[in-house]
Amino acid sequence: MPSNRRGRPLTTAFFLLIAAYIFLFQLPFIHFPWSHLRKPIPVINHDARKDNIHLTDARQIYPIKSTIELPTSPSPLPRVQHEFEPESRFERKERLHRQRVVKQEFLHAWNGYKDHAWLRDEVNPVSGKFEDSFSGWGATLVDSLDTLIIMGLDDELELALEALEQIDFTTTFSSEVNVFEIIIRYMGGLIGAHDLTNGKYPILLQKAQELGDMIYHAFDTHNHMPQMRWKWSRSAIGQSIEPMRNTNLAELGSLTLEFTRLTQLTGNPKYYDAVQRITNELDKSQMKTSIPGLWPVSIDAMRLDFTGSEFSIGGCADSTYEYLPKEHIILGAQTDQYEKMYIRALDAIKHNLLFRAVTQDEEKKILFTGDLKVDRRHGNIIQHSSDHLKCFLGGTVGLAAKIFNRPQDLTIARGLTDGCIWAYDSMPTGIMPESFLYTPCEEMDECPWDEKRWYESILRQPLKQKKDLQEAQQIIASEGVPPGMGTAQNTAYKLRPEALESVFYMYRITGDKSYQDAAWRMFQNIEKSTRTKYGHSSIEDVRDPISNMEDKMESYWLAETLKYLYLIFSEPDVVSLDEYVLSTEAHPFKRTSGFI
Template sequence: MISNRKGRSLTTILFLLITAYLFLVWLPLSRLHAWQHKHPKPVPAATIFLPDTIHLNAATERFPVTSYIPLPTSPSAIPQIQHNFPPESRAERKGRIKKQNAVKEAFMHSWNGYKDHAWLRDEVSPQTGGYQDSFSGWGATLVDSLDALIIMGLDDELDLAIEALDQIDFTTTRSAQVNVFEIIIRYMGGFLAAHDLTNGKHPIFLKKAAELGDMIFNAFDTHNRMPQMRWDWSKSAQGEEIEPSERTSLAELGSLTVEFTRLSQLTGDLKYFDAVQRITNELERGQSKSKIPGLWPVFVNAKDLKFDWSQFSLGGSADSTYEYLPKEHILLGAQTDQYRHMYEKAIEAIKKKLLFRAMTKDEDKQFLFTSNVRGLKGGSLHGIEYVQDHLKCFLGGTVGLASKIFNRTEDLSIARGLTDGCIWAYDSMPTGIMPETMTVSPCKEMEKCPWDEGKWYEDVLGQPIHSMGHLERAQEQVEYDGLPPGVVGISDPTYKLRPEAIESIFIMYRITGDKTLQDAAWRIFQRIDKVTRTKYGHSAIEDVRNPLSKMSDKMESFWLAETLKYLYLIFSEPGYISLDEYVLSTEAHPFKRPAGPV
């Protein structure tokens, strides 16, 4: 009986093996291919528009341009940006790839959540599995992530994304207004970078970028060719006049150059470059006429082309205009000095008026930040606030980049201090994650700054400490607000999955080759991944002081397009997406630099 059972078992095993072999060998390749490319759930029915939906097709221009500003055509030499990295050891390579794979796994976790629950919508809700359409409902996360899929070698996922692109119709949206800035940096940037990274292999990328460009170009059809940044697109569709706002964000107005320039370079259509170059010319004109000459106020009057607002900052609503000065210089092949001159005026004003050192217990390191101020006529300052927004963390990378391409070697230490300041802000929090907005205690001097606990308490309290009661109140405030030494207030304790600190770490690592920056990036990634991971992705959190913070069920597209992409590149071989070959947009989209003298 026992031997008979063994015989039957052997026969069964052989039968199963032969069946499996034949099944796999003769399975039609088309069906196997389909299995490998399992499609996500169908687009929700809510995305289908009714027949009477307004579409913006061939709108008639009210204020047409008769002659376009030409692109520069002969690139000049730009100094080398990247550090000459030595060969890595086998152990270093193994450790680096392990970290890179951990970042890639986090990316796939969030991408799969989006793919399975919010395909062709703008964002997945990472806790509940729902979706949000925050940017006109054209699939922001999908398009914003195209180049990340390419960079990480996720070919099957890229194929799925490409198949879906024809379903995006840029001529209509359920949104009453179109946020021109966000649409250009997320969508157009995603298409153009995907085109450049694949050397034009997939024509649909440039086709969709041009479709979007033709649509969004209508927002520039105003009396002075300044765009209506919160565009009432249905008016344009129905032939009605639009006008720019008297209160336009500086960042929105001044941060379209890189994407529009690259679109003109690739299509040969000069209207895009012309549109942004007109904005640059107005910014250049107004740069010396503001209340802090060299800087622009956070808001500008785009309707009347006035720059007389009083609020100055490098944070939200201003940041990327400054970021794009050296980047546009690079993308134009250094064929014009306009952006160099604008940057130099800006950085000198920043150093004189905004830059400060934070007082911390680590007295040997210069942690640098920039303040928010109100400018008075004549250049004097009022209402200085030593506030650090997470959005300001872009500045270290920007100053570092500019220090190389403009031969401003004296600014490289400032770039490092700004980057280290943001790393310190991360390391200071209980979760190891920097808050959205915090106020720090400023040093009296830049070069020498001993720790002074009494001064810190005074800054927390906002007044001199003359009694034990004052001191106790300050100590109670520190405990109640969860303030680490050197921090005097946390007005917004949220973390929105932002990339700016990691962006500067990436750029400074590529410039200096300092591996402690890689260590900082790994430390930050582990903390973010641990605290923000959810069932369907990663979520913004409400309080970085609480390791068990409540989540906001929000995952913006820049988590995949920027934060995780920068982390992945930090742990890539340093020649991959080299800063000497690509310009990375404010949304971390790599555009190929024009070939020129070396």
């Protein structure tokens, strides 16, 4: 029989070519220099009102008479990041694998947005429809710009920058503009992308200033406090506006970082002046509230009335406290105002809101904060309730402990971060609920597991009879309550980043690689429960492994949650905390000073 030696190499070569083709072109996260991405087609909102009003030549009704100038001589600050030792070959391989998987999930969500909601605010990840939740300027596109840069998705970035040309920040179909959300998502996204690329793309700063000039009109009130749900068309046609009688603390106090950085980049002092006026009012009132050191959740911005009775560091309050150390950093420690305000606030939090939770893991000091309502007649009422939005606090306390040289506070930072990790690990899906009750310890230092105390916290009353015990056990069984946790007040998961945010900070600050493992567990569980055809969706019930989906994917999923995950598995010098300060929407702003 004649030999078939020539045929075999040809067959082998053919199969090798096929294998190479599959490998090269099926990887979703690799872009090759010869590739040409198809331009996405902008999705038109046919229900939007067609207005011809543009806010371009509006006059100031209450012009500023004397501008507060930006400090311009920054000082070095203490180092924030841990000095990491070289990783082993195995550690590097595992870290890069995790990073690639996170990037793949980002691209899955980004492509869902790009294909079905381009230049709209959000894609509905289950139905493939879209929403315009934030004035219709393409919130997901702008919010994700710096994530594209960090992940090295240069081709996608070019598409986004080209689309940015089509966004007109001088007009919107929305009757009201949510000033807080617009600043943190849009302005933050533009500035973060500008700073990461060292000003390579002029359009980023150009659009940030265009937006800043528009939003600046929301501050044109009799006391220069912004109208947070701004009726922008009134300003456009020369009518006056007033601050809101019911303004939440987070919205009013969380504009400093973005506006300060915009002044630093443009040289125009008006942006810094606008937010520093708010800070000065917060400073004056801080020790005069019902709980000195803390501000009430609701503020009358029209009358500058800080006499509200409800106090929390959760939703509607959170980022005001977060921005105290961060504004100190972006200003390069040129004033001690923000440091003093932070220390007052933390002392008040420790005295009034901080609790250790009763858990079966007695070795860890699991910490949460509660909510307080001042009642002059019956005494203050504490609710031992935690929510996902409060999970930012561990990272903020850790960052401030380094910046303000308060190493004793790192124990609190770790306890708060561990509390949120515990809440994730305790649930059947491995995902923390939006809000839940917990069982407080009697003492901070000694807290043995106490099943009776747990039952009583479930019932919210002492165990007096056998039927009380049976009732508590029935609630635990029917509602799937894990040991130590109380009932869930809101069982949803809204793709929130705050727990992973604190994990990121504590990993970068301490170098403890157990935080990487915790982040990987959290990510895998989130991905398993939330992945959809067009992205990832909020879910209704973290107790249910096959929970209903809410068909909602906010822009912060790509701007924050997946970014924090990617950075946890990146080299420590990628967006180093000694070079950047991250906004409340995780946008990296270049620091004006180095470190000691």
